[in-house]
Amino acid sequence: MKGALKLLLVILMSIEAYSQADPQVDRRPPIIDMHMHTGLPHEVPAGTPSLCRPEPCQGDGHATVNSTDLMKKTLEAMNHHNIVLGFLSGVDWSAVQEWTKSAPGRFIASPFILKAESSHLERLKEEIESGRFTGMGEIGTQLNGVPPNDPSLEPYFKFAEELDLPVLIHTLGIGPYMPHFSSAAGSPLLLEEVLVKHPKLRLFVENAGYPYHDEMIAMMYQYPQLYVDVSTITWVIPREAFYDYLEAFVRAGLGKRIMYGSDQMVWPEKIGEAITAIKQAPFLTNEQKRDIFYHNAARFLRLEDNESIDPR
Ligand SMILES: [Zn+2]
Numbered sequence: 098m099k100g101a102l103k104l105l106l107v108i109l110m111s112i113e114a115y116s117q118a119d120p121q122v123d124r125r126p127p128i129i130d131m132h133m134h135t136g137l138p139h140e141v142p143a144g145t146p147s148l149c150r151p152e153p154c155q156g157d158g159h160a161t162v163n164s165t166d167l168m169k170k171t172l173e174a175m176n177h178h179n180i181v182l183g184f185l186s187g188v189d190w191s192a193v194q195e196w197t198k199s200a201p202g203r204f205i206a207s208p209f210i211l212k213a214e215s216s217h218l219e220r221l222k223e224e225i226e227s228g229r230f231t232g233m234g235e236i237g238t239q240l241n242g243v244p245p246n247d248p249s250l251e252p253y254f255k256f257a258e259e260l261d262l263p264v265l266i267h268t269l270g271i272g273p274y275m276p277h278f279s280s281a282a283g284s285p286l287l288l289e290e291v292l293v294k295h296p297k298l299r300l301f302v303e304n305a306g307y308p309y310h311d312e313m314i315a316m317m318y319q320y321p322q323l324y325v326d327v328s329t330i331t332w333v334i335p336r337e338a339f340y341d342y343l344e345a346f347v348r349a350g351l352g353k354r355i356m357y358g359s360d361q362m363v364w365p366e367k368i369g370e371a372i373t374a375i376k377q378a379p380f381l382t383n384e385q386k387r388d389i390f391y392h393n394a395a396r397f398l399r400l401e402d403n404e405s406i407d408p409r
Contacts, residue, residue, distance in 0.1 A: 127180075128357060131326045131397075134187055137273075138237060144159045149334075182204070184204075185197070186207040186232070197229075207231070212241060213249035213253060221253075233264045239267050239283050241275070241277045245290075246291060258297050268283050268306055285306040285309050301356065304325070304327065305355065307330050317349075317354060324354045324397045328371065331359075356389065357391075
């Protein structure tokens with residue numbers, strides 16, 4: 098409950114800050130970006146092209162590695178596209194705090210979790226109880242080969258459920274080339290144990306578990322509390338592959354539980370590209386696009402009473 102109140106406060110500040118920041122606010126439909134980062138979990142040189150799959154391929158971005166510059170460019174893109182709120186995480190927790198302080202109300206501050214350890218959890222609890230973090234994740238332990246049902250993560254889920262926090266998890270077949278990354282540890286079926294044990298957990302899954310289509314749909318049909326984002330797959334894989342995947346979820350009747358994210362990492366130019374990918378999807382109605390860009394996240398985050406922030 099405490100978590101929910103804090104989150105509501107963040108949202109209210111967001112509306113306030115945004116309407117002060119840009120008088121055009123009431124003319125453009127708002128967007129919520131459910132997947133933003135203050136950087137990468139591993140270092141890359143400045144100018145590094147953006148990720149792409151399948152390799153060999155050529156990414157078209159240029160990495161902005163200085164955290165302050167990245168924040169500036171990210172906020173510029175947010176203003177340009179009327180992104181009123183971003184779910185922001187980073188491995189460097191102090192960077193998340195810095196961004197949040199620089200742009201009050203624009204971010205749901207959240208820790209990126211690469212390793213689950215009890216000392217780490219204690220620190221995290223303090224940050225959350227003090228209100229400095231209002232979300233949990235991205236939980237990225239899969240990048241180190243640790244699946245969502247690993248016992249080390251159990252206390253994290255328990256805590257998040259108790260505090261009613263929105264939680265983002267990386268459970269999918271692809272990810273950065275890290276030495277212990279495991280595709281097998283990303284099967285959405287591995288979420289089942291967690292969802293059964295924590296029925297009130299407000300969990301959303303990166304990239305709708307790409308490319309584990311059948312497994313993800315099974316989980317979403319069986320566990321109606323589960324949401325997903327479409328983030329990195331809007332720009333990291335071929336556009337046709339993204340459309341095939343997204344369309345399958347919409348045709349399966351799950352269009353109300355898919356949320357937009359950019360997963361911009363160190364490529365802020367991807368924020369706009371991710372938006373364009375959804376805007377140009379030929380099979381989506383305008384209403385379905387608005388659901389993905391805003392309404393589904395608003396419902397997931399429980400902002401739906403705040404009609405005033407969507408002038409549509
Ligand atoms: Zn991410």
